[in-house]
Amino acid sequence: MTQRGPILLIDTATTRAVVALGTAEGALIEQRRWTAGYRHGEELLARTGALLGDRHVTLSDLGAIAVGTGPGAFTGLRVGIATAKGLAHALGLQIVGIATGLALLDAARAADPAASGLVLVAPAGPNDRVLLRLGEAARIVPGGADLGLAADERLVAVDLAGRAPQEAVSLGEAAVDGLAAAMLRIGAARLAAGDTDDLATLVPEYVTLPRGIRMPLPDEGVEMSGSEPGPAAGGARP
Amino acid sequence: MSGPLLLAVESSCDETGIALVEDGRRIHANVVASQVALHAPSGGIVPEVAARAHLRWIVPVLDEALATAGVTMRDVDGVAVTYGPGLAGSLLVGINFAKTLAWAHRKPLVPVNHLEGHLYAGWLLDPGEAEHDAPPFPLVALVVSGGHTFLVEMRDHLDYRYLGGTVDDAAGEAFDKVGRLLGLGYPGGPAISREATRATAYDRVFPRAWLRDTYDVSFSGLKTAARRIVTQARADEGLPADGREGDLAAATVAELAWGFQDSVVDVLTTKTIRAAEEVGARGIVLGGGVAANGALRARISGEAEARGLALVIPRPGLCTDNGAMIGAAGARRFAAGVRAGLELDARPSLPLARPAATSS
Numbered sequence: 029m030t031q032r033g034p035i036l037l038i039d040t041a042t043t044r045a046v047v048a049l050g051t052a053e054g055a056l057i058e059q060r061r062w063t064a065g066y067r068h069g070e071e072l073l074a075r076t077g078a079l080l081g082d083r084h085v086t087l088s089d090l091g092a093i094a095v096g097t098g099p100g101a102f103t104g105l106r107v108g109i110a111t112a113k114g115l116a117h118a119l120g121l122q123i124v125g126i127a128t129g130l131a132l133l134d135a136a137r138a139a140d141p142a143a144s145g146l147v148l149v150a151p152a153g154p155n156d157r158v159l160l161r162l163g164e165a166a167r168i169v170p171g172g173a174d175l176g177l178a179a180d181e182r183l184v185a186v187d188l189a190g191r192a193p194q195e196a197v198s199l200g201e202a203a204v205d206g207l208a209a210a211m212l213r214i215g216a217a218r219l220a221a222g223d224t225d226d227l228a229t230l231v232p233e234y235v236t237l238p239r240g241i242r243m244p245l246p247d248e249g250v251e252m253s254g255s256e257p258g259p260a261a262g263g264a265r266p
Numbered sequence: 267m268s269g270p271l272l273l274a275v276e277s278s279c280d281e282t283g284i285a286l287v288e289d290g291r292r293i294h295a296n297v298v299a300s301q302v303a304l305h306a307p308s309g310g311i312v313p314e315v316a317a318r319a320h321l322r323w324i325v326p327v328l329d330e331a332l333a334t335a336g337v338t339m340r341d342v343d344g345v346a347v348t349y350g351p352g353l354a355g356s357l358l359v360g361i362n363f364a365k366t367l368a369w370a371h372r373k374p375l376v377p378v379n380h381l382e383g384h385l386y387a388g389w390l391l392d393p394g395e396a397e398h399d400a401p402p403f404p405l406v407a408l409v410v411s412g413g414h415t416f417l418v419e420m421r422d423h424l425d426y427r428y429l430g431g432t433v434d435d436a437a438g439e440a441f442d443k444v445g446r447l448l449g450l451g452y453p454g455g456p457a458i459s460r461e462a463t464r465a466t467a468y469d470r471v472f473p474r475a476w477l478r479d480t481y482d483v484s485f486s487g488l489k490t491a492a493r494r495i496v497t498q499a500r501a502d503e504g505l506p507a508d509g510r511e512g513d514l515a516a517a518t519v520a521e522l523a524w525g526f527q528d529s530v531v532d533v534l535t536t537k538t539i540r541a542a543e544e545v546g547a548r549g550i551v552l553g554g555g556v557a558a559n560g561a562l563r564a565r566i567s568g569e570a571e572a573r574g575l576a577l578v579i580p581r582p583g584l585c586t587d588n589g590a591m592i593g594a595a596g597a598r599r600f601a602a603g604v605r606a607g608l609e610l611d612a613r614p615s616l617p618l619a620r621p622a623a624t625s626s
């Protein structure tokens with residue numbers, strides 16, 4: 029097996045953006061985190077460049093790109109995935125899209141190995157929340173509505189300070205702290221198994237759309253046209 | 267021609283466009299992934315769906331553009347990208363993709379105003395097209411689309427003086443709304459244009475809002491009038507007013523489409539020609555999706571010819587959003603030393619103004 033270079037990880041699904049370097053085996057080398065709010069795009073490349081520079085890693089040393097696909101804030105996901113795609117394209121690297129929600133559950137379990145029945149909750153828009161259980165599709169719970177937890181389930185609340193019980197918020201913070209390490213573990217395992225994503229078709233996980241709007245099928249409704257050498261109707265005339 | 271070769275990225279609305287343009291004029295590739303059919307069922311653009319489709323199509327569009335032009339990123343001198351105005355989520359995809367390409371390939375990044383792109387489509391030459399004169403300064407440009415309707419004077423490159431524009435809806439929005447009233451679906455522009463050519467009677471006159479002594483235009487009154495006229499036409503044909511049951515006779519739809527379109531074309535043409543005369547322009551440039559409208563093209567071209575004004579209207583595929591127009595405007599900014607840093611972010615309400623060069 030050829031020696032693969034380090035993995036560059038980007039996750040912008042939460043309000044805490046993270047860029048990290050990991051070994052090909054998935055061990056965290058170093059991470060940079062910052063509160064991006066909803067302006068992830070302004071700092072992502074500069075932070076990535078600084079991380080690489082400080083570790084004396086050049087872009088051409090990188091072995092693969094891993095990126096969080098959410099669910100999470102639309103703005104962050106667009107920035108993160110567009111950037112990851114640009115890097116993978118420019119460097120000719122494989123890309124792995126990792127569900128941020130599942131990685132957060134993984135990180136929460138790593139932070140508290142005794143915990144069981146973990147359920148992730150995160151904001152979806154200003155009022156609603158998204159709820160994720162292992163083995164189930166993420167679903168939206170309208171603001172104010174009960175989350176419907178079973179007695180033995182424990183909540184991991186991300187980006188919900190003041191809107192969820194303190195214990196759940198603390199576990200959520202621990203999950204966010206361990207997110208990069210969890211994603212690198214997952215990403216390295218998938219790369220080793222050859223389970224990478226198609227650079228073209230990789231898109232974020234969306235669980236919320238405006239009411240009445242259906243999520244289109246992957247390639248529905250888009251037509252690609254090349255540069256047809258049509259006549260320029262109405263060129264300059266005297 | 268042997269000027270810089272720019273890779274240009276456009277994603278401000280519902281078209282993902284990437285082009286390779288040489289020296290701001292010659293198109294080497296201009297690939298567009300259009301989402302028009304994607305948004306048709308909802309009768310308008312759904313921003314979340316649009317941004318996701320940009321992410322889905324941006325890599326194939328880039329690959330196709332590079333392959334069509336027969337170049338690699340090594341041959342590219344700079345990366346130009348639309349950073350506003352437009353839908354924030356859509357803009358972010360193109361901006362961050364373009365920024366990353368520029369960074370990883372060590373190319374200068376040139377921020378481009380989308381509206382400027384529509385103006386500069388008039389400079390483009392298709393692959394193999396014979397070279398012709400560039401639009402002459404001073405000129406007056408009319409940009410008219412689903413999102414924008416305005417008149418601007420250009421005395422030189424990148425030098426804009428706003429003359430006037432819509433005080434309410436963009437012309438393209440009015441076309442969409444009236445298209446819906448007439449049961450023609452979305453988008454309304456091409457459908458109304460097609461129906462209007464079938465008209466055989468021309469006595470359905472729609473009002474014109476002249477907003478005298480200004481170059482401003484208004485379409486909200488026309489829209490209200492259209493609703494009243496369509497309701498009356500339905501009553502005349504014994505149909506319920508709300509349009510849920512029963513269709514107007516095909517001939518009526520054609521006459522109404524013609525009447526509405528004639529009002530829009532009349533106002534836009536009159537204001538544009540008056541502006542050209544009053545500022546002493548030598549030429550007129552049209553841009554934006556509505557500039558693909560056949561009636562507008564014919565009317566304005568007749569009026570311009572009668573006055574000896576040079577007229578440039580890009581072919582329809584260059585009037586709608588595309589990467590090549592961003593490459594054309596980007597080349598002027600590139601030459602003027604305008605550069606963006608890695609912090610470039612979306613500016614959804616970016617106004618049209620002379621860009622400032624950076625020293626980097």
Ligand SMILES: [Zn+2]
Pocket residue numbers: 380384411554555586587
């Ligand atoms: Zn446009």
